[in-house]
Amino acid sequence: MQKFFINTADFTAKTLPPDLVYQASKVLRYQIGSQFIVGVDRKNYLVAITKINLKELEYQVLEELAIDNELDVAVTIIQGYPKGDKFEDIVKHGTELGASCFIPCLLERSQFKVEEKRLANKVVRFNKIAKEASEQSMRNIIPEVKEFMKLKDIALATYDIVYVCYEESAKAGELSGYKETLKGLKKGANIAFLIGPEGGIDEKEIKYLKTFSNIKFISLGKRILRTETAALYALSTVSYERELI
């Protein structure tokens, strides 16, 4: 069933914002009686339409749905900005997999070719992708995609743990330590995964990261993963470790 995230004002008025009214009427061809889910303030409500045309839509709430599809820890993906449209895919699939936040990070080896003036537009687009993916995967919240940041501008010390996915760890056969810390996280913990761009993380950056006491270098299995696969691996393992039994 279709889900729409809306704000409190629209929910109080039992309507949708104008763009969604148009979409519901024209694209989805909803009629009186059609049902959908609205997400507001982390809660989900099943609603049924009582009035609809191209410009107006009203609904009544049938029930609050007891859905909690969120991971029990907040996961930020600090992604070394990759080539092409890969960051969009990471936001899309990473949202499905439960990420709370994404930071497009300009690392040394990011081959970054976006004009300065287009950066803000990019971030708007990333957040739109996160919203749509949240609706499709029945998330309770929409992850935030922050603005483009340099590594030194990210408040790394504020996370309980920052896992640094370091290819050299994989090559050196260092496969230890990740599971134990993931198991040990308290509910509500705030963790991050830092993932390099195509060329990996620069040695100077590694040196800088080592100055933080909450950094943990990890390998994501034996094989060399593409940068766009690493975030999905990381999020899948958080879900597996903490949600599945």
Next chain:
Amino acid sequence: MQKFFINTADFTAKTLPPDLVYQASKVLRYQIGSQFIVGVDRKNYLVAITKINLKELEYQVLEELAIDNELDVAVTIIQGYPKGDKFEDIVKHGTELGASCFIPCLLERSQFKVEEKRLANKVVRFNKIAKEASEQSMRNIIPEVKEFMKLKDIALATYDIVYVCYEESAKAGELSGYKETLKGLKKGANIAFLIGPEGGIDEKEIKYLKTFSNIKFISLGKRILRTETAALYALSTVSYERELI
């Protein structure tokens, strides 16, 4: 470092097949002394070029590399054939994540629009993608992509376990049982994940699957995953459970 999979005959002759000779000379601009890795019969050798032009290439073996990047169980992805080019992405990223075999499966809800005569070409292309992804991720083997198959033509009983990723399990909050069986697999076990296409697995198909004693219905976390994300989640969890400590 670049890796090429080659056959025994080319390795015995200490050369590469003609298309790779051209690529090494023209595209990669290798010269005498350039090093790369050849993969043959699950083994990896570091080699250095002793002769190179557009049509001829010879190398000497410097050393056998003790690389074993394979999962300790064989994982087949039986993928309900999805829309568009998604299957290609599943093969690419699934190969990085350690899959042994992919079967494009024509399920009831596969919206399948490929002409019969183009099927064989598609499979050739899928296998080429698997080879390239294997080289990039330093696999020891190249996963096989089998021909398009119907569910009833797949020998499901030959697997130790077939995990069926069933969206209804997720909706119903059934999150149990997967981890325990994954942990308990013997080294060398042969497992499969069956993943529905966009519309999911049909009820008649579920009924058929239930006639097998080696089927296990599982959920891949609380959120609804896109079909192309499910295989990557599944493979990530096999790596996490069996490779990381």
